[in-house]
Amino acid sequence: MDIAQERDGEVVIVRLKGRLDSIAAPAVEEALSRALGGVPPRLAIDMDGLDYISSAGLRVLLVLAKKVQQAKGKVTLCGLKPNVRDVFTVSGFDTIFSIHVDPASAVAAAR
Amino acid sequence: MLSFAEEIVLLLLDEAEGTFVPVPESVFGVVVVGAALMDLAIHNRVDADLEQLMVVDGTPLGDDILDDVLRRLGKPAGDLKITQAIYDTIPYVEEYKSRALARLLAHGILREENGRHLWVFRTRRYPVIDNAEQHEVRTRLRQILLTDEIPDPRDIALICLIDACHLLAFVLSPEEIEAAKSRVEQLRKMDLIGQAVVKSASEVQAIIRYAASSL
Numbered sequence: 496m497d498i499a500q501e502r503d504g505e506v507v508i509v510r511l512k513g514r515l516d517s518i519a520a521p522a523v524e525e526a527l528s529r530a531l532g533g534v535p536p537r538l539a540i541d542m543d544g545l546d547y548i549s550s551a552g553l554r555v556l557l558v559l560a561k562k563v564q565q566a567k568g569k570v571t572l573c574g575l576k577p578n579v580r581d582v583f584t585v586s587g588f589d590t591i592f593s594i595h596v597d598p599a600s601a602v603a604a605a606r
Numbered sequence: 607m608l609s610f611a612e613e614i615v616l617l618l619l620d621e622a623e624g625t626f627v628p629v630p631e632s633v634f635g636v637v638v639v640g641a642a643l644m645d646l647a648i649h650n651r652v653d654a655d656l657e658q659l660m661v662v663d664g665t666p667l668g669d670d671i672l673d674d675v676l677r678r679l680g681k682p683a684g685d686l687k688i689t690q691a692i693y694d695t696i697p698y699v700e701e702y703k704s705r706a707l708a709r710l711l712a713h714g715i716l717r718e719e720n721g722r723h724l725w726v727f728r729t730r731r732y733p734v735i736d737n738a739e740q741h742e743v744r745t746r747l748r749q750i751l752l753t754d755e756i757p758d759p760r761d762i763a764l765i766c767l768i769d770a771c772h773l774l775a776f777v778l779s780p781e782e783i784e785a786a787k788s789r790v791e792q793l794r795k796m797d798l799i800g801q802a803v804v805k806s807a808s809e810v811q812a813i814i815r816y817a818a819s820s821l
Contacts, residue, residue: 516653516662517650517653517662517663518662520650547655548655549653549654549655549660550647550653550654550655550797550798550799551647551650551653553796553798554647554648554759557756557757557758557759557762557796558758558759560756561756561757561758564755564756581656582655582656585656585795585798585801586795586796586797586798586801587792587793587795587796588796590792591756
């Protein structure tokens with residue numbers, strides 16, 4: 496699992512590449528926690544390189560969403576591949592995340 | 607912190623009578639096994655996707671219920687359907703129920719009287735383990751069910767288990783259950799193992815209804 500991070504103004508962009516499963520979950524959770532530094536936190540997660548997400552990966556995102564909500568921040572997602580999008584639809588995670596087509600719109604929505 | 611199996615066994619005990627509320631044994635089995643699977647997922651021993659359940663780490667946790675379920679699931683990297691894993695493990699539920707009850711007795715949350723398990727009402731004599739924990743769980747679940755607050759994974763697991771045995775009335779009033787229908791629908795989808803538990807419990811109840819109607 497590759498995790499890259501950059502900043503666009505007040506928004507932290509995290510790019511995930513590979514498989515977000517129980518093996519990768521701890522590292523992703525740590526990286527996302529570090530990205531929550533802003534007050535309030537503003538995150539855009541680019542999942543264009545994400546090939547797979549499991550239940551453990553969903554838990555990481557849920558914990559992140561809860562932290563962001565408590566801090567009155569914003570988190571947006573973009574670039575979901577069809578199989579990843581299916582998991583979000585079936586699990587109802589598409590109802591708690593703002594999902595966008597590309598990084599530009601995800602960053603704009605996170606501002 | 608209680609395991610999900612202990613939580614659900616405790617929830618299924620009638621506080622006044624000290625006996626189990628009337629939930630079909632097979633549904634009870636689905637829920638107890640489901641509770642163990644969700645605990646194993648929280649402890650990173652199993653993982654799941656839309657297709658299957660995977661054992662990702664076979665290392666025992668030192669919990670005689672979870673370790674037994676983990677051992678029965680098979681070797682790490684073994685893949686199986688979540689519902690199949692539930693049905694395969696149901697034959698051992700009576701043993702898990704006994705172990706969960708024994709732990710609740712050992713914790714001082716229950717006492718046994720004339721062969722019956724009863725709640726300890728003198729909670730002030732047990733300041734660390736008393737009914738406050740259960741009260742807090744119900745208060746937290748009410749907060750999640752009746753607002754748009756994002757739940758944590760433990761809350762979702764408990765809501766799935768409670769919903770699978772149609773015991774939302776333990777947490778919400780009839781009016782609140784009606785008002786929270788879409789919220790419950792949303793929350794019970796959010797754990798892939800929880801989804802399978804709810805589905806399996808529904809299937810079992812449908813079979814029971816069919817069998818009863820055929821008599």
